[in-house]
Amino acid sequence: MARPQHGTFDKVKTVAENRRARYDFFIDETFEAGIALTGTEVKSLRFGEGTIAESYAEVKNGEVFLINANVPEFSHGNRFNHEPKRPRKLLLNGREINRIYAAVMRKGMTLVPLSIYFNGRGRAKVELALAKGKKAPDKRATEKARDWKREQGRLLREKG
Template sequence: MAKGTGKVLAQNKKAGHDYFIEETYEAGLVLTGTEIKSIRSGKVQLKDSHIRIRNGEAWVYNMHVSPFDQGNRFNHDPLRNRKLLLHKKQIGQLVGAVKRDGYTIVPLKMYIKDGYAKLLIGLGKGKKDHDKRDDLRKKEAKREMERVFKDRQR
Protein backbone atom coordinates (compact mmCIF):
# COMPACT_ATOMS: atom_id res chain seq x y z
CA MET A 1 0.00 0.00 0.00
CA ALA A 2 1.37 3.42 -0.93
CA LYS A 3 2.24 6.03 1.63
CA GLY A 4 -0.66 8.34 2.43
CA THR A 5 -3.35 5.81 1.54
CA GLY A 6 -5.92 4.42 3.93
CA LYS A 7 -9.01 5.75 5.67
CA VAL A 8 -8.30 9.50 5.97
CA LEU A 9 -9.44 10.86 9.34
CA ALA A 10 -8.05 14.41 9.29
CA GLN A 11 -6.33 16.65 6.78
CA ASN A 12 -4.32 19.85 7.18
CA LYS A 13 -5.51 21.84 4.17
CA LYS A 14 -3.76 24.98 5.38
CA ALA A 15 -0.35 23.28 5.01
CA GLY A 16 -0.66 23.16 1.22
CA HIS A 17 -1.60 26.83 1.19
CA ASP A 18 1.23 27.98 3.46
CA TYR A 19 4.10 25.71 2.35
CA PHE A 20 5.72 24.19 -0.73
CA ILE A 21 5.77 20.52 0.33
CA GLU A 22 8.97 18.99 -1.05
CA GLU A 23 9.10 15.59 0.63
CA THR A 24 6.69 13.44 2.64
CA TYR A 25 7.23 10.82 5.32
CA GLU A 26 4.85 8.34 6.93
CA ALA A 27 5.10 8.22 10.72
CA GLY A 28 3.42 6.12 13.35
CA LEU A 29 2.24 7.61 16.64
CA VAL A 30 2.63 6.60 20.28
CA LEU A 31 -0.95 6.76 21.61
CA THR A 32 -2.90 5.74 24.70
CA GLY A 33 -5.99 3.53 24.61
CA THR A 34 -8.58 6.30 24.68
CA GLU A 35 -6.68 8.35 22.08
CA ILE A 36 -6.80 5.67 19.41
CA LYS A 37 -10.52 5.19 20.05
CA SER A 38 -11.14 8.92 19.51
CA ILE A 39 -8.94 8.96 16.41
CA ARG A 40 -10.79 5.98 14.90
CA SER A 41 -14.05 7.88 15.36
CA GLY A 42 -12.54 10.86 13.50
CA LYS A 43 -12.26 13.28 16.41
CA VAL A 44 -8.82 14.64 15.56
CA GLN A 45 -7.73 18.05 14.28
CA LEU A 46 -4.37 18.95 12.69
CA LYS A 47 -5.05 22.63 11.97
CA ASP A 48 -2.54 24.31 14.33
CA SER A 49 -0.22 21.38 14.87
CA HIS A 50 3.50 21.32 14.12
CA ILE A 51 6.43 18.93 14.51
CA ARG A 52 9.74 19.41 16.29
CA ILE A 53 12.78 17.19 16.69
CA ARG A 54 13.86 17.00 20.34
CA ASN A 55 16.69 14.78 21.67
CA GLY A 56 16.76 12.74 18.47
CA GLU A 57 12.99 12.06 18.58
CA ALA A 58 10.18 13.60 16.56
CA TRP A 59 7.22 15.05 18.49
CA VAL A 60 3.93 16.49 17.27
CA TYR A 61 2.62 19.53 19.17
CA ASN A 62 -0.91 21.01 19.33
CA MET A 63 -2.61 18.08 17.61
CA HIS A 64 -6.08 18.07 19.14
CA VAL A 65 -7.57 14.64 19.87
CA SER A 66 -10.94 15.02 21.58
CA PRO A 67 -11.48 13.03 24.80
CA PHE A 68 -13.20 9.70 24.25
CA ASP A 69 -16.95 9.86 24.98
CA GLN A 70 -17.07 6.65 27.00
CA GLY A 71 -13.71 7.37 28.67
CA ASN A 72 -13.45 7.55 32.42
CA ARG A 73 -10.97 9.26 34.73
CA PHE A 74 -8.13 7.72 32.69
CA ASN A 75 -9.09 9.78 29.62
CA HIS A 76 -6.23 11.60 27.86
CA ASP A 77 -5.28 15.28 27.67
CA PRO A 78 -6.54 16.56 24.26
CA LEU A 79 -3.44 18.66 23.44
CA ARG A 80 -0.63 16.55 24.87
CA ASN A 81 2.59 16.18 22.88
CA ARG A 82 2.76 12.85 21.04
CA LYS A 83 5.88 11.01 19.95
CA LEU A 84 6.23 10.09 16.27
CA LEU A 85 7.74 6.78 15.21
CA LEU A 86 10.32 7.32 12.48
CA HIS A 87 13.56 5.62 11.51
CA LYS A 88 16.77 7.20 12.78
CA LYS A 89 17.85 7.89 9.18
CA GLN A 90 14.58 9.74 8.46
CA ILE A 91 14.97 11.85 11.60
CA GLY A 92 18.53 12.68 10.53
CA GLN A 93 17.27 13.81 7.11
CA LEU A 94 14.61 15.98 8.75
CA VAL A 95 17.09 17.56 11.18
CA GLY A 96 19.44 18.39 8.30
CA ALA A 97 16.63 19.93 6.28
CA VAL A 98 15.23 22.00 9.14
CA LYS A 99 18.66 23.54 9.76
CA ARG A 100 18.53 24.90 6.21
CA ASP A 101 16.84 28.25 5.75
CA GLY A 102 13.02 28.34 5.71
CA TYR A 103 12.25 24.64 6.06
CA THR A 104 9.77 23.24 8.56
CA ILE A 105 8.03 19.94 9.26
CA VAL A 106 4.23 20.01 9.07
CA PRO A 107 1.61 17.29 9.53
CA LEU A 108 -0.41 16.82 6.33
CA LYS A 109 -2.98 14.14 7.11
CA MET A 110 -3.86 11.39 9.56
CA TYR A 111 -5.22 8.05 8.42
CA ILE A 112 -5.68 4.43 9.45
CA LYS A 113 -3.47 1.96 7.57
CA ASP A 114 -3.53 -1.77 8.38
CA GLY A 115 -5.20 -1.01 11.71
CA TYR A 116 -2.61 1.55 12.84
CA ALA A 117 -2.95 5.33 13.01
CA LYS A 118 -0.41 6.99 10.71
CA LEU A 119 0.53 10.62 10.24
CA LEU A 120 1.76 11.84 6.85
CA ILE A 121 4.28 14.59 7.52
CA GLY A 122 5.80 16.90 4.97
CA LEU A 123 9.02 18.84 4.72
CA GLY A 124 7.93 22.24 3.54
CA LYS A 125 9.39 25.60 2.67
CA GLY A 126 7.27 28.61 3.60
CA LYS A 127 5.43 30.42 0.82
CA LYS A 128 5.57 34.17 0.45
CA ASP A 129 2.36 36.20 0.08
CA HIS A 130 2.81 36.61 -3.68
CA ASP A 131 3.16 32.82 -4.08
CA LYS A 132 -0.13 32.31 -2.23
CA ARG A 133 -1.85 34.88 -4.46
CA ASP A 134 -0.50 33.16 -7.60
CA ASP A 135 -1.84 29.82 -6.37
CA LEU A 136 -5.26 31.33 -5.70
CA ARG A 137 -5.29 32.92 -9.17
CA LYS A 138 -4.42 29.59 -10.83
CA LYS A 139 -7.04 27.77 -8.79
CA GLU A 140 -9.70 30.34 -9.72
CA ALA A 141 -8.78 30.14 -13.44
CA LYS A 142 -9.00 26.34 -13.35
CA ARG A 143 -12.45 26.54 -11.71
CA GLU A 144 -13.62 29.01 -14.34
CA MET A 145 -12.41 26.78 -17.20
CA GLU A 146 -14.16 23.76 -15.69
CA ARG A 147 -17.36 25.82 -15.34
CA VAL A 148 -17.23 26.93 -19.00
CA PHE A 149 -16.44 23.40 -20.20
CA LYS A 150 -19.32 21.98 -18.14
CA ASP A 151 -21.74 24.54 -19.67
CA ARG A 152 -20.61 23.62 -23.21
CA GLN A 153 -21.32 19.94 -22.64
CA ARG A 154 -24.96 20.66 -21.87
Protein backbone atom coordinates (compact mmCIF):
# COMPACT_ATOMS: atom_id res chain seq x y z
CA MET A 1 0.00 0.00 0.00
CA ALA A 2 1.32 3.43 -0.94
CA ARG A 3 2.05 6.05 1.67
CA PRO A 4 -0.23 9.11 1.63
CA GLN A 5 1.21 12.15 -0.08
CA HIS A 6 1.87 15.45 1.69
CA GLY A 7 -1.27 17.09 3.02
CA THR A 8 -3.22 13.87 3.54
CA PHE A 9 -1.87 13.10 7.00
CA ASP A 10 -4.54 13.17 9.69
CA LYS A 11 -3.41 16.24 11.64
CA VAL A 12 -5.82 16.96 14.48
CA LYS A 13 -3.65 19.26 16.61
CA THR A 14 -0.41 20.77 15.31
CA VAL A 15 2.04 21.41 18.14
CA ALA A 16 5.13 22.74 16.36
CA GLU A 17 5.74 23.77 12.78
CA ASN A 18 8.96 24.50 10.92
CA ARG A 19 7.73 27.18 8.51
CA ARG A 20 11.25 28.19 7.58
CA ALA A 21 11.94 24.73 6.09
CA ARG A 22 9.81 25.39 3.00
CA TYR A 23 11.74 28.62 2.42
CA ASP A 24 15.20 27.09 2.90
CA PHE A 25 14.68 23.73 1.15
CA PHE A 26 13.13 22.14 -1.94
CA ILE A 27 10.76 19.54 -0.43
CA ASP A 28 10.96 16.27 -2.39
CA GLU A 29 9.12 13.57 -0.43
CA THR A 30 7.31 13.55 2.91
CA PHE A 31 6.97 10.82 5.53
CA GLU A 32 4.88 10.43 8.67
CA ALA A 33 6.83 9.03 11.62
CA GLY A 34 5.90 8.25 15.19
CA ILE A 35 8.06 9.56 18.03
CA ALA A 36 9.29 7.54 21.02
CA LEU A 37 8.47 9.89 23.91
CA THR A 38 8.41 9.70 27.70
CA GLY A 39 5.29 10.61 29.68
CA THR A 40 6.34 14.14 30.62
CA GLU A 41 7.27 14.88 27.00
CA VAL A 42 3.79 13.91 25.82
CA LYS A 43 2.19 16.12 28.50
CA SER A 44 4.41 19.03 27.54
CA LEU A 45 3.50 18.61 23.85
CA ARG A 46 -0.22 18.41 24.68
CA PHE A 47 0.09 21.85 26.29
CA GLY A 48 1.32 23.10 22.89
CA GLU A 49 4.93 23.59 23.88
CA GLY A 50 7.86 22.52 21.72
CA THR A 51 9.90 23.83 18.81
CA ILE A 52 11.55 22.19 15.82
CA ALA A 53 12.90 25.34 14.15
CA GLU A 54 16.56 24.30 14.27
CA SER A 55 16.12 20.55 14.33
CA TYR A 56 16.98 17.85 11.82
CA ALA A 57 16.84 14.07 11.58
CA GLU A 58 19.60 11.57 10.89
CA VAL A 59 19.95 7.85 10.26
CA LYS A 60 22.26 5.95 12.65
CA ASN A 61 22.64 2.17 12.74
CA GLY A 62 19.43 1.60 10.80
CA GLU A 63 17.37 3.89 13.07
CA VAL A 64 16.20 7.48 12.56
CA PHE A 65 16.64 10.08 15.31
CA LEU A 66 15.24 13.59 15.68
CA ILE A 67 18.10 15.83 16.81
CA ASN A 68 17.92 19.24 18.51
CA ALA A 69 14.12 19.36 18.85
CA ASN A 70 13.17 21.27 21.98
CA VAL A 71 10.38 19.87 24.16
CA PRO A 72 10.52 21.93 27.38
CA GLU A 73 10.32 20.23 30.75
CA PHE A 74 6.79 19.62 32.02
CA SER A 75 5.89 22.24 34.62
CA HIS A 76 4.30 19.73 37.02
CA GLY A 77 6.92 17.04 36.40
CA ASN A 78 8.93 15.56 39.24
CA ARG A 79 12.51 14.37 39.44
CA PHE A 80 11.85 12.01 36.51
CA ASN A 81 11.29 14.93 34.14
CA HIS A 82 12.89 14.59 30.70
CA GLU A 83 15.87 16.35 29.13
CA PRO A 84 14.56 19.09 26.77
CA LYS A 85 16.88 18.60 23.77
CA ARG A 86 17.59 14.87 23.90
CA PRO A 87 17.69 12.87 20.62
CA ARG A 88 14.33 11.18 20.06
CA LYS A 89 13.91 7.97 18.13
CA LEU A 90 11.52 8.14 15.18
CA LEU A 91 9.38 5.13 14.35
CA LEU A 92 9.43 4.32 10.64
CA ASN A 93 9.01 1.24 8.47
CA GLY A 94 12.24 -0.56 7.52
CA ARG A 95 11.73 0.12 3.80
CA GLU A 96 11.20 3.80 4.49
CA ILE A 97 14.40 3.97 6.56
CA ASN A 98 16.35 2.31 3.73
CA ARG A 99 14.90 4.70 1.14
CA ILE A 100 15.70 7.72 3.34
CA TYR A 101 19.23 6.46 4.02
CA ALA A 102 19.88 5.93 0.30
CA ALA A 103 18.62 9.42 -0.58
CA VAL A 104 20.71 11.08 2.11
CA MET A 105 23.88 9.18 1.20
CA ARG A 106 23.68 9.20 -2.63
CA LYS A 107 21.77 12.33 -3.52
CA GLY A 108 23.05 14.55 -0.71
CA MET A 109 19.58 15.29 0.61
CA THR A 110 18.67 16.37 4.14
CA LEU A 111 15.99 14.98 6.43
CA VAL A 112 14.02 17.94 7.79
CA PRO A 113 11.06 17.85 10.22
CA LEU A 114 8.16 19.99 8.97
CA SER A 115 5.75 19.64 11.89
CA ILE A 116 4.92 17.78 15.09
CA TYR A 117 1.24 17.00 15.58
CA PHE A 118 -1.24 14.65 17.22
CA ASN A 119 -3.24 12.43 14.88
CA GLY A 120 -6.86 11.31 15.26
CA ARG A 121 -5.87 8.49 17.62
CA GLY A 122 -3.98 10.88 19.92
CA ARG A 123 -0.51 9.71 18.88
CA ALA A 124 2.34 12.20 18.50
CA LYS A 125 3.69 12.20 14.94
CA VAL A 126 6.40 14.03 13.00
CA GLU A 127 6.07 15.01 9.37
CA LEU A 128 9.53 14.49 7.87
CA ALA A 129 10.67 15.65 4.46
CA LEU A 130 13.52 14.63 2.22
CA ALA A 131 14.78 17.99 1.07
CA LYS A 132 17.54 19.63 -0.92
CA GLY A 133 18.93 22.99 0.20
CA LYS A 134 18.16 26.16 -1.76
CA LYS A 135 20.80 28.65 -2.79
CA ALA A 136 20.20 32.41 -2.53
CA PRO A 137 18.99 32.83 -6.16
CA ASP A 138 16.49 30.01 -5.65
CA LYS A 139 15.13 31.72 -2.53
CA ARG A 140 14.75 34.99 -4.46
CA ALA A 141 12.89 33.20 -7.25
CA THR A 142 10.55 31.56 -4.72
CA GLU A 143 9.88 34.92 -3.08
CA LYS A 144 9.27 36.55 -6.46
CA ALA A 145 6.78 33.82 -7.45
CA ARG A 146 4.96 34.14 -4.12
CA ASP A 147 4.73 37.94 -4.47
CA TRP A 148 3.39 37.56 -8.01
CA LYS A 149 0.71 35.11 -6.81
CA ARG A 150 -0.31 37.59 -4.12
CA GLU A 151 -0.45 40.41 -6.69
CA GLN A 152 -2.55 38.24 -9.03
CA GLY A 153 -5.04 37.67 -6.22
CA ARG A 154 -5.27 41.42 -5.58
CA LEU A 155 -5.82 42.16 -9.27
CA LEU A 156 -8.53 39.52 -9.59
CA ARG A 157 -10.34 40.84 -6.51
CA GLU A 158 -10.24 44.42 -7.87
CA LYS A 159 -11.47 43.44 -11.36
CA GLY A 160 -13.99 40.78 -10.42
